Amino acid sequence: MDPYEILGITPSSTDEEIKIAYRKRAFEVTGGHMGEELPPDIAAKVDELNAAYDNIIDSRRGNNAYSYSSTGSYGNYSQFYIDLRQKLRAGNYDEVEGMLQSIPENERSGEWYYIYAQVTYKKGRFTESAEYAKRACDIDSTNPEYSDFYRKIQADAAGGYRQTQISSSDECCKLCAFLSCLDCCCESTGNDCIPCC
Amino acid sequence: MYGKVRINVPEIKVREYDEYKGIYCSLCKILGKRYGVLARALLTYDLTYLALFLLGLNGSCVFRSGRCPFNFTKKCHYLDRKSPELEFCADVTVILAYHKLLDNIHDSGFWKRILYTLIRPYFALKYKKAKKLRPDICNDVSEYIIAQQNLESQKCSDLDEISKPTAELLGKLAAYGEFNTEIKLNRYRIGFCLGRWIYLKDAIDDIDEDIKSENYNPFVLKYKISDLSEKEKYLEEMNAQLNITAGAFIDALDEVTFLQFENIINFVNL
Incomplete structure (x- = not known):
């Protein structure tokens, strides 16, 4: 059927x-x-x-x-990290964590810390995730993907999610945006919908 | 009424606030019907939010008016359909409350301990009924209590670890009754984040008391806070931990579709 x-x-x-x-x-x-x-x-x-x-x-x-666009993926990631990202997207968090743990500490790059931060975030270990996200940025401060993620965590830490709550419930925003557009259209034809705007 | 999970009332519509009140009046009513009039006192904001969440997923909620049995001047709204979701929340309320009672008997001072011990047999009977209806939930709650106690006795100061039992329990409750694998995972994550937030919020609010009574507190251990003045130094960092969890919770809500009450569910006071 x-x-x-x-x-x-x-x-x-x-x-x-x-x-x-x-x-x-x-x-x-x-x-x-x-x-x-x-x-x-x-x-x-x-x-x-x-x-x-x-x-x-x-x-x-x-x-x-x-x-899926990995905006700001710089440099040549080895196949290992490409595989990890795919597994992360597929939701195989335990496997990703295990594979990351197999890399010795002295061989851990910014990408290692970023993906570890992502997997711990998915698994709900937010304290650990924030630390690893910061490490990724410290190691590679030019990577926009790493800094975007860390900035999102910092924004949430400062209470930024409250803005998300308000914009998710954006009935008033939609109404104002609509009226503002209507007013502009009217004015472009020589009329005026909202005189004071 | 107890509970950490409050709704940001100024941000929702008046109709939505009436719907929210209708849900907790309905939960109160079903507690009374299923477990007797004294069980109504076990009603909490946290379980009301769980009821709101579960009813919002299924929708088809209409309310009819009635009166509060304890205050005849007060008009109430009651859910006008059969509600397995509310029955579930009532059962969970009793199970959690009974365990909390046992906890209180263990931790309280002399006079309070006598009071709790006196009411224990009555609630033990109610718990027995709930256990028969929800043996799996009782198992989950018992496991959570044991895990929590173990971590506390080991003086765990890792915030991720110590909040995990509460997070996992609430994840299971939020995902309960879902038959689609992917949606179940998304619901679990919402419950997980909320459970973690509740645990950490409780811990932050209890710092002052725990320092005085030398009770376990993960923040006191992690930041080695010996008196109240030191607490101020770390308050921003502690609240940051709470807020990151809240942010993840708000993001997780986006992954699930609600048929009703979406706006109320969104406006939790975190």
Whole structure:
């Protein structure tokens, strides 16, 4: 059966619409069941839903595989670090950490510290991650990728995430932006929507 | 009501605040229905947030009005659908509260210890009921308690390590009942970050008391704080640790889609 049909959407639906459709269908089928196991007939329907959802999401991600841009990747990274980055993207955090630990301390480059900072951040060891991110910047201060990550951690440390909360809830921003655009369009045709603007 | 996870009320709509209150009134009601009137006192902001999170994921929430059984002048809103999410939160509330009670019996002074010991048998019965309904959650909570106690007895000063049991427990609670692998991981991460934040916030707030009573405190050990004046020196760095966790939590929220209450869930007071 067509995965889009199972979720009740079309191929032109956005990613967000797909996720919303999945949640709605999952709730319809399970009734919000809170347990690790389901009755067999419902479990079968949920498996079908999951297969459809994963199929669509993976195929869309597959189309975007080459749009990943490592902005500011300087120099020639050896194949080892390229592999590590791929494994990191795939979510194999334990494997990445193990591979990094196998490099002796005197051979650890800025890239080593950056990827270690990334994997510890993914694993929730934020204190350790911040230290390693700083080390990466100390070793290679010209790499924008390293400094972007460290700057993000420092911004969060200073409370910058509160701004993210406000801009995620940007209904007022959208309204002001819309009115401001409307006013400009009106003025360009000789009229005026908002006289004081 | 206890709990660290509060909503930044000025930033949400009035309707949304009513919805939030509706959720905790509904949780209070279900606690009373499932575990008796005294269990209503166990209601916390933290578990209310978990309820908000789980209900927001599933949506289909409508509210009907009613009255508060303890204050007839107060109008309440109650969730008007069957809610396994609230039942789950009620069970978790009782399980966590009972363990906290045992902790309090162990740590308190003479008179408080007598009081807690007197109410223990009543809550032990409620815990027994919750354990029958959620044996897996009880296991997780027991494991978390043991891990926490071990780390504290070893005088662990590594913030990542000491906050891990709470983080992992809340990760499991947030991911509970999810049947899609990828979404489960994303929900786990949200719970993990929040659990870590709750633990570190508790630890920072308790520094003064822990110095006086010489109780375990990871920040006191890590920064070797011997008195309150020294605490001021390290306050910025300690809050930085808390804030980095909060930042990761806000980022993690983006990875999951909510059908309702997204704005309220977003505006946690971190």
